[in-house]
Amino acid sequence: xxxxxxxxxxxxxxxxxxxxxxxxxxxxxxxxxxxxxxxxxxxxxxxxxxxxxxxxxxxxxxxxxxxxxxxxxxxxxxxxxxxxxxxxxxxxxxxxxxxxxxxxxxxxxxxxxxxxxxxxxxxxxxxxxxxxxxxxxxxxxxxxxxxxxxxxxxxxxxxxxxxxxxxxxxxxxxxxxxxxxxxxxxxxxxxxxxxxxxxxxxxxxxxxxxxxxxxxxxxxxxxxxxxxxxxxxxxxxxxxxxxxxxxxxxxxxxxxxxxxxxxxxxxxxxxxxxxxxxxxxxxxxxxxxxxxxxxxxxxxxxxxxxxxxxxxxxxxxxxxxxxxxxxxxxxxxxxxxxxxxxxxxxxxxxxxxxxxxxxxxxxxxxxxxxxxxxxxxxxx
Amino acid sequence: xxxxxxxxxxxxxxxxxxxxxxxxxxxxxxxxxxxxxxxxxxxxxxxxxxxxxxxxxxxxxxxxxxxxxxxxxxxxxxxxxxxxxxxxxxxxxxxxxxxxxxxxxxxxxxxxxxxxxxxxxxxxxxxxxxxxxxxxxxxxxxxxxxxxxxxxxxxxxxxxxxxxxxxxxxxxxxxxxxxxxxxxxxxxxxxxxxxxxxxxxxxxxxxxxxxxxxxxxxxxxxxxxxxxxxxxxxxxxxxxxxxxxxxxxxxxxxxxxxxxxxxxxxxxxxxxxxxxxxxxxxxxxxxxxxxxxxxxxxxxxxxxxxxxxxxxxxxxxxxxxxxxxxxxxxxxxxxxxxxx
Amino acid sequence: xxxxxxxxxxxxxxxxxxxxxxxxxxxxxxxxxxxxxxxxxxxxxxxxxxxxxxxxxxxxxxxxxxxxxxxxxxxxxxxxxxxxxxxxxxxxxxxxxxxxxxxxxxxxxxxxxxxxxxxxxxxxxxxxxxxxxxxxxxxxxxxxxxxxxxxxxxxxxxxxxxxxxxxxxxxxxxxxxxxxxxxxxxxxxxxxxxxxxxxxxxxxxxxxxxxxxxxxxxxxxxxxxxxxxxxxxxxxxxxxxxxxxxxxxxxxxxxxxxxxxxxxxxxxx
Numbered sequence: 001x002x003x004x005x006x007x008x009x010x011x012x013x014x015x016x017x018x019x020x021x022x023x024x025x026x027x028x029x030x031x032x033x034x035x036x037x038x039x040x041x042x043x044x045x046x047x048x049x050x051x052x053x054x055x056x057x058x059x060x061x062x063x064x065x066x067x068x069x070x071x072x073x074x075x076x077x078x079x080x081x082x083x084x085x086x087x088x089x090x091x092x093x094x095x096x097x098x099x100x101x102x103x104x105x106x107x108x109x110x111x112x113x114x115x116x117x118x119x120x121x122x123x124x125x126x127x128x129x130x131x132x133x134x135x136x137x138x139x140x141x142x143x144x145x146x147x148x149x150x151x152x153x154x155x156x157x158x159x160x161x162x163x164x165x166x167x168x169x170x171x172x173x174x175x176x177x178x179x180x181x182x183x184x185x186x187x188x189x190x191x192x193x194x195x196x197x198x199x200x201x202x203x204x205x206x207x208x209x210x211x212x213x214x215x216x217x218x219x220x221x222x223x224x225x226x227x228x229x230x231x232x233x234x235x236x237x238x239x240x241x242x243x244x245x246x247x248x249x250x251x252x253x254x255x256x257x258x259x260x261x262x263x264x265x266x267x268x269x270x271x272x273x274x275x276x277x278x279x280x281x282x283x284x285x286x287x288x289x290x291x292x293x294x295x296x297x298x299x300x301x302x303x304x305x306x307x308x309x310x311x312x313x314x315x316x317x318x319x320x321x322x323x324x325x326x327x328x329x330x331x332x333x334x335x336x337x338x339x340x341x342x343x344x345x346x347x348x349x350x351x352x353x354x355x356x357x358x359x360x361x362x363x364x365x366x367x368x369x370x371x372x373x374x375x376x377x378x379x380x
Numbered sequence: 381x382x383x384x385x386x387x388x389x390x391x392x393x394x395x396x397x398x399x400x401x402x403x404x405x406x407x408x409x410x411x412x413x414x415x416x417x418x419x420x421x422x423x424x425x426x427x428x429x430x431x432x433x434x435x436x437x438x439x440x441x442x443x444x445x446x447x448x449x450x451x452x453x454x455x456x457x458x459x460x461x462x463x464x465x466x467x468x469x470x471x472x473x474x475x476x477x478x479x480x481x482x483x484x485x486x487x488x489x490x491x492x493x494x495x496x497x498x499x500x501x502x503x504x505x506x507x508x509x510x511x512x513x514x515x516x517x518x519x520x521x522x523x524x525x526x527x528x529x530x531x532x533x534x535x536x537x538x539x540x541x542x543x544x545x546x547x548x549x550x551x552x553x554x555x556x557x558x559x560x561x562x563x564x565x566x567x568x569x570x571x572x573x574x575x576x577x578x579x580x581x582x583x584x585x586x587x588x589x590x591x592x593x594x595x596x597x598x599x600x601x602x603x604x605x606x607x608x609x610x611x612x613x614x615x616x617x618x619x620x621x622x623x624x625x626x627x628x629x630x631x632x633x634x635x636x637x638x639x640x641x642x643x644x645x646x647x648x649x650x651x652x653x654x655x656x657x658x659x660x661x662x663x664x665x666x667x668x669x670x671x672x673x674x675x676x677x678x679x680x681x682x683x684x685x686x687x688x689x690x691x692x693x694x695x696x697x698x699x700x701x702x703x704x705x706x707x708x709x710x711x712x713x714x715x716x717x718x719x720x
Numbered sequence: 721x722x723x724x725x726x727x728x729x730x731x732x733x734x735x736x737x738x739x740x741x742x743x744x745x746x747x748x749x750x751x752x753x754x755x756x757x758x759x760x761x762x763x764x765x766x767x768x769x770x771x772x773x774x775x776x777x778x779x780x781x782x783x784x785x786x787x788x789x790x791x792x793x794x795x796x797x798x799x800x801x802x803x804x805x806x807x808x809x810x811x812x813x814x815x816x817x818x819x820x821x822x823x824x825x826x827x828x829x830x831x832x833x834x835x836x837x838x839x840x841x842x843x844x845x846x847x848x849x850x851x852x853x854x855x856x857x858x859x860x861x862x863x864x865x866x867x868x869x870x871x872x873x874x875x876x877x878x879x880x881x882x883x884x885x886x887x888x889x890x891x892x893x894x895x896x897x898x899x900x901x902x903x904x905x906x907x908x909x910x911x912x913x914x915x916x917x918x919x920x921x922x923x924x925x926x927x928x929x930x931x932x933x934x935x936x937x938x939x940x941x942x943x944x945x946x947x948x949x950x951x952x953x954x955x956x957x958x959x960x961x962x963x964x965x966x967x968x969x970x971x972x973x974x975x976x977x978x979x980x981x982x983x984x985x986x987x988x989x
Contacts (some may be wrong), residue, residue: 104885106889108906118892122894168892372751416811422797431835500734521973524969528964535957540740604969626724655829662949695828
């Protein structure tokens with residue numbers, strides 16, 4: 001669902017150092033009393049992006065969004081939108097619209113009046129407002145619901161009215177606060193597609209706040225992971241998943257096996273780490289910025305580990321354990337392997353063969369191996 | 381979607397109201413202070429200062445003239461002299477009339493509150509447990525008398541309880557006199573004589589109890605209802621499931637959980653009952669001493685304003701503790717309402 | 721849960737207790753005889769007498785005017801107070817303001833009445849205003865205690881108010897003043913209406929405070945009724961009470977039906 005990569009240069013402006021960002025957040029800090037809700041965040045977002053701010057509750061993602069909308073003023077730092085400094089600009093004067101988590105549909109107005117509200121504030125001619133409302137209603141497929149009150153709509157319909165209302169003024173930037181949070185799982189998946197489609201059709205820049213990592217992975221062009229008011233990592237979904245820059249990011253997204261180790265060899269083209277927990281050496285096939293004898297962490301995703309009954313060739317990246325538990329999920333199975341050190345490894349295997357009689361089963365001793373690029377070395 | 385042209389956003393039309401709106405917004409900024417200041421000033425002038433004035437005048441003495449009390453500050457020989465009299469307060473403690481009035485007010489308010497609770501609790505519980513449709517109708521029936529005149533409701537009771545009133549007529553009609561006669565024939569010799577009809581109810585303390593319960597019952601029922609309706613039905617089922625009989629469930633689950641409602645409702649009856657004037661003067665007899673009535677007589681009949689002021693201050697002292705209890709209970713009711 | 725006989729019986733007895741005196745009052749207002757409680761035939765003569773009594777009518781008119789003005793002042797001030805307490809979470813004197821506005825709810829009427837009278841007398845002797853007591857002083861007194869009720873009603877409505885509604889309007893280009901009139905006001909309107917009505921009824925009903933702060937020639941309806949019924953029953957008061965009860969009952973019924981009607985219909989999925 002992420003945007004199809006077309007020509008790398010024009011779909012990924014963040015890879016181009018000379019590209020001009022559309023939204024520039026520089027060193028923004030927000031304090032409530034003595035508490036830092038957002039701490040020194042700098043972030044560039046480019047035109048046409050669908051940027052996800054991902055984080056747990058209290059990570060500061062919503063505060064950052066509210067500062068973009070103008071509901072909160074930064075304690076320090078600067079926000080620029082389309083080259084314009086937003087300091088001191090009231091919410092009603094910003095070229096930005098927001099879709100609220102609660103949808104915030106005006107209960108005393110019908111769907112049409114809700115959508116038309118922003119247009120009326122701009123004093124557009126009546127006919128133009130009517131045209132635009134009709135257009136928006138068809139965009140969100142609610143043509144027959146214009147006269148309904150919000151309390152006569154289902155959750156999914158309300159969500160779409162909220163979206164239509166926030167798009168009515170053709171904002172340059174749309175902020176979406178947990179846009180799918182109030183929907184049930186099935187509806188959420190359908191709506192994700194629609195949201196991306198609308199965003200691509202209109203070419204509006206979206207900034208989406210979410211706590212749902214799957215949602216972020218499938219929606220976003222880029223993700224900003226937030227933790228304790230700071231940006232932990234910014235990157236494309238694949239970067240965030242495959243090349244996390246810290247223990248926090250590795251653990252926050254997807255499941256991961258994390259072990260501690262000591263650097264024994266530190267060369268330009270490879271690194272060797274001894275891990276007592278793992279019971280073997282880890283050979284990493286690229287250089288890492290570290291020092292000999294440094295203690296660091298190595299993280300690997302469950303699907304990057306292979307299981308075998310026979311010991312594979314090699315002196316590193318091989319450890320032995322016993323299958324303690326198997327969780328059968330249909331498309332794949334999750335193995336819980338207990339290593340000699342007592343440490344557990346989580347390994348997933350795709351169930352490619354139907355009813356495989358030869359599958360590794362409970363209490364079997366197995367070898368776990370992985371490719372020398374499969375894991376991430378983390379120093380923080 | 382050709383009209384969604386991002387680079388050419390909708391043109392902003394001329395906005396004739398902008399200037400006015402800006403002016404509003406400019407006021408809006410300092411408006412915050414105004415919004416607070418207006419009610420604060422009003423209440424300071426018409427609530428806080430009057431209380432201070434009452435306290436001040438309670439330290440003066442009665443004198444003939446206009447106004448009928450002595451000045452606290454007198455100027456003479458170029459000096460300002462402050463004269464405070466504690467005599468009014470001394471009288472409150474030494475004159476048995478006042479002491480009796482205070483004690484009697486508390487007694488009447490307390491007994492009425494208990495009765496209101498005993499009648500109001502089952503009603504509130506019943507309403508809370510009834511179906512949605514009935515609940516609204518019954519609640520409306522509880523609130524409706526509250527919107528009609530308090531004075532007229534007290535008046536309605538006088539027609540009800542007098543010698544040839546509805547109750548006595550009804551009792552006579554159903555032949556209650558025979559019951560009394562029978563009762564007296566059996567137990568009369570032991571000294572437990574029952575008076576014959578018509579019962580004398582008006583101008584007794586009994587009438588005052590009935591009056592207070594009657595007029596303040598909605599105040600008891602509403603907080604109890606708010607509290608009881610939030611009560612989780614699953615708790616009762618859990619208790620029954622664990623073998624609690626209905627009575628036991630009530631005393632070990634329902635009642636303790638509804639305590640904030642009980643306290644709030646009781647205080648809402650007790651506090652105004654203490655200072656009640658209309659009910660004792662319309663329903664009570666001449667010997668039904670209540671502090672509100674004493675204050676009224678002191679002021680209107682004896683025109684002793686300083687004494688009335690001292691009575692008021694003493695009454696405030698009596699109701700302060702119940703008011704604090706009420707505040708706490710109401711916060712608790714709010715909290716349970718919010719967590720649900 | 722199985723329901724026993726106890727609760728329904730108690731509830732029925734309770735409602736009988738609440739309504740029997742009122743119903744008998746209405747019934748006997750149509751009684752021919754002057755004896756309020758002995759039925760002697762149907763008649764509407766007491767209603768005729770009521771409307772021929774200039775003292776009653778004058779007092780009623782005065783009370784209605786006082787109630788309307790007091791409820792309106794109370795509505796404005798009580799709403800401002802509720803906004804201050806709910807919206808401006810922190811400001812100096814917040815506790816004092818919240819205490820001052822809720823105290824009149826539980827303050828015995830005799831104290832409120834006495835304290836205001838003493839204030840007015842003192843102000844008159846120092847400032848020369850208000851000159852004498854009458855309608856103006858009653859309005860000042862009633863506005864003060866009614867505003868406490870308005871504040872409570874509006875406060876609870878504002879506390880439930882979804883702040884993001886206002887933010888959404890502002891986000892769509894509405895200035896703060898616009899937001900207030902377009903969004904806030906319509907949504908809290910039901911609370912304002914019930915606050916005003918509550919103030920109006922309370923003012924119309926008050927005997928004690930008005931007795932303290934009124935002056936010669938400005939007897940409100942409750943004062944007239946009180947002086948009448950103190951001397952004994954009077955059938956025209958029954959007639960008046962029946963009229964008031966009728967109006968209130970109609971109003972409450974209408975309000976309840978309106979409320980049930982405007983309740984959100986079940987959303988279609």
